[in-house]
Amino acid sequence: MGVERAISMLDDLVNNNPDKKIYCLHEIVHNPNVVDYFKNKWVVFINDFSEIYKKNCILAFSAHWINKFTLEKTAKEYDQVVNLECPLVTKVYNEAKMFVQEWRTIFYIWKKGHQEAEQVVEFVKDLWWKVCIFLKEDEIPQLDKNEKIAIVNQTTLNYKYILDLIEKIKQKYPDTKSIWNSDICKATFDRQSALKNELDNIDLLIVIWWKNSSNTKELVKIWENAGKEVIFIQSASELENIKIDKSKKIWITAGASTPTDEIYKAANLIKN
Secondary structure, three states, rough: OOHHHHHHHHHHHHHHHOOOEEEEEEOOOOOOHHHHHHOOOOOOEOOOHHHHOOOEEEEEEEOOHHHHHHHHHHOOOOOEEEEOHHHHHHHHHHHHHHHOOOOEEEEEEOOOOHHHHHHHHHHHHHHOOOOEEEEOOHHOOOOOOOEEEEEEOOOOOHHHHHHHHHHHHHOOOOOEEEOOOOOOHHHHHHHHHHHHHHHHHHOOOEEEEOOHHHHHHHHHHHHHHHHOEEEEOOOOHHHHOOOOOOOOOEEEEEOOOOOHHHHHHHHHHOOO
C-alpha cells in the first residue's frame, strides 16, 4: 500500500540521516498519529517552501502528489529531494501526461481543495493544456459532442459514484478515453466494497479516521446512508476508554491513510 511505503521511506530517510534537517511538504499522510510519530523524530512539516530556513537539508514530498515541475525545480535547490508519492497517484500523473500528448481535453473529477487534486490540475495547466474540473453530473462541461475527451479522477472518491459519472460522460461524448474503470486507489476501493457487501451483517461500525481524509469521509457516507451506529476514533488506544457492547456484530474499518497495524490493534482490543 502507498501509506506503508511512504512511512517506510520517510523512516529510512530519518534513520539514515541523523545529522540532516528533514522537511516534509504537507502531512506525509492524513493521519495525525503518523504525523506525530515523525514530529517526535524531528521531521518538520511545512505548507510552503518559505518555511525552510536553510538549503543544506533534505526535502520530502508527501504521499498525495507533487507537481513534477516543482519536483524538478527543488531537486536543484536542496541537498536531497525525496518523493514519497503513492504509486497510484503517480498513475494519475502518467495518464494525464499521456492524454495531453494525444491532444485530448482533460476532464478531471475532483473535490476542490484536496491536495492531490490541486496538484494534478496545476500540473496539467503547467503543460499549457485544457483541463475541465468538476464533481457532479450537472457540472459536466458543454463542449462539441465530437471533442476528444480523457477522464482522470481524484483517487479518494466513491468508486461507484465515479463509475456512474464516467458512464454519463461517455454517453455525452462518444470519443472519450479513461484508463481501466477509474483512478480510485485500491485501498479506497477495497474498503468501500467490503463495507457495502457487509452492511446487513454489521450492527456497529468503528472507523479509525481523521477529519481531513477524503477517502474516509466517503466510507462514512456509505454507513450513514444505512442509518446505523458508528464510533469514530483516531487511534486504536481510544477503545480502551470506550464501553462497547461486544454482543453486537462489530466491523472495524479505516481510511487509506491509516497504517494496517493500527486496524489490527483495534481488532485485538475488541476481541480481548
